[in-house]
Amino acid sequence: MTDASATPRLPLPDYAIQRAKVLELLRDVAILSEDAGARTLAKKLRDDRIPRLEEERFHLVVLGEFNHGKTTFVNALLGASVLPTGVTPTTAMIHQVVHGPAPEAKVVFESSTPKTIALDALASYAVGGADVGDADAIRYVEVQYPSPLLALGAAEGGGGGVVLVDTPGVNDLNSTRAEITYSYVPKADAVLFLLDAGQILKESERTFLTNKLLEASRDKIVFIINKVDLLDEAERAQALAYAKAQLSKILAEPRIFAVSAEQALAGERLSSGVATLERELVRFLEEERGRVLLDNALDEGLRTASTLRRGIEVQKQALLLDHAELTKRLATLEADLSSTRESHERREQKIREALAGIKALVRKDCEEFGKRFATSLPAEIESSRAEDLKRYLPSFMEERFRNFADRQGLELAKRLERVAEEAIAFVSEEARARGEKLAEAFPGAPSVDLQTSTLAYDVSVIALGAFGLTLMALSNVIVGGAMTLAAPVLAYVFRERADRDLKRRASEEAPPAVERAAADLASAFEKQIDDFGDRLVAFVKSASEELTRSMAEVVEHARATQERGEGEVARIRQESGMALARLASITQEMSELRTALWMRGEPKSA
Numbered sequence: 071m072t073d074a075s076a077t078p079r080l081p082l083p084d085y086a087i088q089r090a091k092v093l094e095l096l097r098d099v100a101i102l103s104e105d106a107g108a109r110t111l112a113k114k115l116r117d118d119r120i121p122r123l124e125e126e127r128f129h130l131v132v133l134g135e136f137n138h139g140k141t142t143f144v145n146a147l148l149g150a151s152v153l154p155t156g157v158t159p160t161t162a163m164i165h166q167v168v169h170g171p172a173p174e175a176k177v178v179f180e181s182s183t184p185k186t187i188a189l190d191a192l193a194s195y196a197v198g199g200a201d202v203g204d205a206d207a208i209r210y211v212e213v214q215y216p217s218p219l220l221a222l223g224a225a226e227g228g229g230g231g232v233v234l235v236d237t238p239g240v241n242d243l244n245s246t247r248a249e250i251t252y253s254y255v256p257k258a259d260a261v262l263f264l265l266d267a268g269q270i271l272k273e274s275e276r277t278f279l280t281n282k283l284l285e286a287s288r289d290k291i292v293f294i295i296n297k298v299d300l301l302d303e304a305e306r307a308q309a310l311a312y313a314k315a316q317l318s319k320i321l322a323e324p325r326i327f328a329v330s331a332e333q334a335l336a337g338e339r340l341s342s343g344v345a346t347l348e349r350e351l352v353r354f355l356e357e358e359r360g361r362v363l364l365d366n367a368l369d370e371g372l373r374t375a376s377t378l379r380r381g382i383e384v385q386k387q388a389l390l391l392d393h394a395e396l397t398k399r400l401a402t403l404e405a406d407l408s409s410t411r412e413s414h415e416r417r418e419q420k421i422r423e424a425l426a427g428i429k430a431l432v433r434k435d436c437e438e439f440g441k442r443f444a445t446s447l448p449a450e451i452e453s454s455r456a457e458d459l460k461r462y463l464p465s466f467m468e469e470r471f472r473n474f475a476d477r478q479g480l481e482l483a484k485r486l487e488r489v490a491e492e493a494i495a496f497v498s499e500e501a502r503a504r505g506e507k508l509a510e511a512f513p514g515a516p517s518v519d520l521q522t523s524t525l526a527y528d529v530s531v532i533a534l535g536a537f538g539l540t541l542m543a544l545s546n547v548i549v550g551g552a553m554t555l556a557a558p559v560l561a562y563v564f565r566e567r568a569d570r571d572l573k574r575r576a577s578e579e580a581p582p583a584v585e586r587a588a589a590d591l592a593s594a595f596e597k598q599i600d601d602f603g604d605r606l607v608a609f610v611k612s613a614s615e616e617l618t619r620s621m622a623e624v625v626e627h628a629r630a631t632q633e634r635g636e637g638e639v640a641r642i643r644q645e646s647g648m649a650l651a652r653l654a655s656i657t658q659e660m661s662e663l664r665t666a667l668w669m670r671g672e673p674k675s676a
Contacts, residue, residue, distance in 0.1 A: 107627025170214030440588025
């Protein structure tokens with residue numbers, strides 16, 4: 071049931087010492103950033119990365135396509151049906167499961183105080199029920215449950231431990247759910263990537279793994295083949311061999327497990343493979359937990375130190391200018407930060423125009439499908455028996471809609487991807503242009519390679535095209551349309567009307583119901599396209615503003631220093647040199663620590 075080819079490492083014998091050292095280095099970078107005036111860099115470290123390493127919570131994120139059984143799998147690891155299943159969509163937001171003495175749940179909002187809820191109310195929050203309010207204001211739902219797996223690394227007084235994260239389907243059309251899913255990819259300390267035993271490693275999954283997930287990972291992916299109860303022993307062996315052969319092409323020594331979450335929840339934990347997986351997860355966490363936590367912290371520390379180094383170099387050049395010239399160049403830099411409103415408005419107009427064209431095509435396709443289906447239905451009804459109409463007509467209707475919407479969704483994903491790629495290219499070009507302007511303003515400074523973090527949007531956009539679209543957000547429309555059709559048919563069957571009357575009424579009622587359902591489907595697609603556009607426009611605006619904020623901050627700090635007199639300028643120049651030397655030392659220490667983490671066997675001591 072398991073692939074044991076991965077070579078084990080020894081746990082870090084001096085993890086506590088190394089953690090203390092990494093925290094010290096991160097705090098030093100934050101102090102240097104603050105001293106240089108780079109408040110944004112300092113705030114990011116102090117508000118996010120440093121607290122995460124201090125708390126030592128290990129985020130184990132479950133990813134996979136919709137309908138791969140992620141929530142059932144999470145429940146199987148917990149040993150009980152804790153999270154809701156059997157609702158559509160099953161998971162519309164992030165669920166974080168943490169260790170606790172007794173089961174309880176709370177909803178964490180964007181701004182308001184967290185709200186404690188009953189466990190049996192989780193289903194409403196999973197799908198954003200009417201009693202929930204504005205689901206977009208909910209950051210995540212935290213579930214506390216007693217679990218030995220989640221308790222690994224937890225401190226007696228609270229804190230630490232494992233956070234098991236259940237995400238929406240990575241191929242979900244809804245842009246909000248796509249964002250919250252993919253924003254967890256770079257934050258994940260390890261990923262449990264679910265594959266379906268019925269179709270292992272589709273091309274879409276291979277593309278996502280190769281292009282995105284592996285780029286943001288380092289020895290932190292565990293592959294789970296779920297639903298193996300659908301295969302016999304020979305098929306299971308074949309499935310595992312195929313998965314290993316394919317994954318080995320894109321990842322060295324992949325960890326692969328075959329499980330049946332359903333069997334585990336039914337009490338067959340050992341034969342289901344979940345018990346074996348749990349033992350290996352415990353081993354993995356004992357060996358790798360410290361390394362991964364430190365590696366993620368060091369990665370961000372190195373990137374922040376690099377950005378700060380460039381900023382200080384720019385600041386040094388700024389201090390060489392006289393006050394009037396520096397004020398002039400700072401004004402130009404600040405004007406550049408605010409002068410893009412017009413270009414943003416043009417970019418937004420282009421995005422909206424492109425999406426309007428996509429919506430028109432979707433509406434046309436849905437209407438044509440509705441007409442074709444409505445035209446063909448009377449013949450289908452006439453050729454069927456009354457009892458077959460009663461039994462099969464709703465499911466027949468729903469299946470036809472699902473197949474159409476799935477095909478339509480795949481095409482829509484490609485169209486949205488093209489629009490988003492153009493927007494991301496615009497931001498990248500703007501970053502390059504701003505870097506050139508900054509180099510012109512301060513020619514003695516090193517080249518400034520301004521980049522914007524597009525991961526959450528880039529990944530979600532690419533994945534939409536790679537994975538295709540499911541009907542989680544649209545299923546209510548489809549089911550509603552099917553029941554609109556089924557209602558008059560069932561009513562006549564229950565009244566025991568003659569076969570001819572039943573068919574006549576069904577032929578009259580069915581075509582209009584089909585066209586109404588097709589129109590509702592088009593409206594649902596349009597709403598998702600509009601939501602997608604809102605996110606994309608917001609991204610373009612915010613990313614452009616963030617490109618030069620830290621540089622503007624250090625230049626402003628230089629101007630403020632000049633205003634305090636020559637003595638202060640001399641002091642800052644001296645401190646800049648010392649800061650650069652300290653940054654070089656910090657960078658070297660971080661790089662050596664990170665290299666030592668991933669050496670096989672006993673790592674080097676810090």
